[in-house]
Amino acid sequence: MVTGIGELVTCDGTGPDGLGLRTHAALVVEDGRVAWVGAAASAPAADRVVDVDGRAVLPGFVDSHAHLVFAGDRGAEFSARMAGTRYDGGGIGVSVAATRSASDDELRLLLADRVAEMRAQGTTTVEVKSGYGLTVEDEARALRLAAEFTSETTFLGAHVVPPEYAADRAAYLDLVTGPMLEAAAPHARWVDVFCEPHSAHAFTADEARAVLVAGRDAGLGLRVHGNQLGPGPGVQLAVELGAASVDHCTHLSDTDVDALAGASETTVATLLPGVEFSTRSPYPDAAGLLRAGVSIALATDCNPGTCYSSSMPFVIALAVREMGLTPGQAVHAATAGSAKSLRRTDIGRIAEGARADLAVLDAPSHVHLSYRAGVPIARTLELR
Ligand SMILES: [Zn+2]
Numbered sequence: 001m002v003t004g005i006g007e008l009v010t011c012d013g014t015g016p017d018g019l020g021l022r023t024h025a026a027l028v029v030e031d032g033r034v035a036w037v038g039a040a041a042s043a044p045a046a047d048r049v050v051d052v053d054g055r056a057v058l059p060g061f062v063d064s065h066a067h068l069v070f071a072g073d074r075g076a077e078f079s080a081r082m083a084g085t086r087y088d089g090g091g092i093g094v095s096v097a098a099t100r101s102a103s104d105d106e107l108r109l110l111l112a113d114r115v116a117e118m119r120a121q122g123t124t125t126v127e128v129k130s131g132y133g134l135t136v137e138d139e140a141r142a143l144r145l146a147a148e149f150t151s152e153t154t155f156l157g158a159h160v161v162p163p164e165y166a167a168d169r170a171a172y173l174d175l176v177t178g179p180m181l182e183a184a185a186p187h188a189r190w191v192d193v194f195c196e197p198h199s200a201h202a203f204t205a206d207e208a209r210a211v212l213v214a215g216r217d218a219g220l221g222l223r224v225h226g227n228q229l230g231p232g233p234g235v236q237l238a239v240e241l242g243a244a245s246v247d248h249c250t251h252l253s254d255t256d257v258d259a260l261a262g263a264s265e266t267t268v269a270t271l272l273p274g275v276e277f278s279t280r281s282p283y284p285d286a287a288g289l290l291r292a293g294v295s296i297a298l299a300t301d302c303n304p305g306t307c308y309s310s311s312m313p314f315v316i317a318l319a320v321r322e323m324g325l326t327p328g329q330a331v332h333a334a335t336a337g338s339a340k341s342l343r344r345t346d347i348g349r350i351a352e353g354a355r356a357d358l359a360v361l362d363a364p365s366h367v368h369l370s371y372r373a374g375v376p377i378a379r380t381l382e383l384r
Contacts, residue, residue, distance in 0.1 A: 001046035002026060003051055004051040006023065006055055007056040008025035008027070008056075009056065009331060010022060010350045010351060011059055011332060011349040016328055017326060019331065019332060026039070028044060032356055033353060035352060036352060037352060058335065058358070059347065059349055059350050059357060060347070060357035061335060062123075062335055062338035063299050063300050063312055063338065064270060064297055064299045065129075065223075066126050067301070068110075068146070069099065069128060069129075069130060070095045070303070071106060072094060073098075074095065087279045092159060093163055099133060099142070104141065111128075111146065111148075115149050118312075120380070125150070125348075128152065129146075129155075129156040130157065132159070136175070137183070139183065140180075143187035151189065154188060154190040154191065154192045155181065155215065155220065156193070156194070157180045157181070158208070161201060161202075176214075177214035185218045185219065190244070191211065191212060191221070192223040192225060193207075193211040195225060195226050196229055202225075205233035209241070212237070221244050221343065222242065222244060223238075224237060225248055227246075227248055231253055232251070235256040235260060239262070239263045239267050244341055244343050245268045245342075246260075246269060247269075248275065249271060249289075250282070258292075261294050264294055264295040268341035270296070270297040270298070270341050271289075271298055271319065272301040273322060273323055274301060274318065275307045278306055278308070278309070283323045287324030287329075295340060295341075297334075298315050299315070299338055300315055314373070315334065317370040317374070319334075321370070328367075330369075336348040336349050358381040360379060360380075361377045
């Protein structure tokens with residue numbers, strides 16, 4: 001039993017921002033699941049009691065967009081960008097070269113460190129994409145390693161066109177939708193594509209459609225990187241194909257917003273404000289999306305190029321400060337919202353039957369996640 005909970009954020013859809021707040025609460029965990037939630041005063045007997053002494057407890061963060069299988073360092077690229085060099089997606093090639101030359105054990109250690117870093121900040125579920133291998137063997141390897149750490153694995157062979165195929169994009173598309181998909185699919189739950197006509201390295205609407213349709217035919221769920229560097233077709237394509245999530249959504253037209261609002265039960269707009277921060281780009285209007293009826297999620301996009309932060313609390317603070325969300329809306333988007341983008345109901349909320357994936361704050365309320373930005377108050381509540 002976890003007791004002494006000053007504020008319990010259940011995300012049950014009730015009350016302000018759907019946070020379902022309870023005070024002076026307790027909960028009982030059995031076999032990794034929540035077995036009971038209620039007032040501490042009426043809690044049943046339990047074998048073991050963990051008293052969190054007035055702290056806030058919330059669902060562990062669901063980081064529904066991350067690229068954790070990579071080697072190498074791109075600090076110099078970040079530094080150059082902060083000195084004025086524009087981001088165009090080209091730096092991905094640097095990570096591809098370093099990742100291809102790393103051993104399985106090196107990549108496994110890097111992955112383990114990154115997942116541990118996330119847990120230490122309150123993240124209990126992370127989606128991990130491939131996309132720095134870009135050969136049949138290297139993409140399958142990235143997904144096989146990622147699957148050792150999470151069930152939310154995503155095939156992103158269509159991250160960029162690798163340099164060796166720059167003169168023959170069609171051949172790379174055939175590879176991604178053919179042998180590479182076949183090798184990747186057994187280790188992946190999702191397929192994703194960087195649909196971005198503003199980058200010469202990424203994929204057009206027609207190319208992205210081919211990747212998504214092939215992935216769907218192979219039994220994978222759909223996710224899209226869309227509308228990051230400028231207005232584009234990513235959102236419309238995601239909605240049309242019933243993708244679970246379209247991610248970035250930095251540049252949206254009114255038509256895009258209408259389409260997302262109409263598809264709010266199917267397609268979630270996943271916002272990645274760490275990317276706007278790390279590329280010094282304008283932030284999307286998350287508050288406006290919520291007012292329009294769009295389902296939103298927050299995730300880190302942790303990756304070596306455009307956001308090397310694994311911190312969901314940092315993302316929550318940015319979403320509040322820069323995208324107009326209230327502290328409660330941001331917490332909801334980082335838990336229940338991102339769970340919805342993974343089509344999961346067993347995570348991102350605290351309810352009887354849900355996984356006992358919990359985060360605890362060295363603070364009395366969820367507001368402190370953005371109020372005390374940059375202070376390490378969040379961690380996973382380890383009960384084993
Ligand atoms: Zn990404």
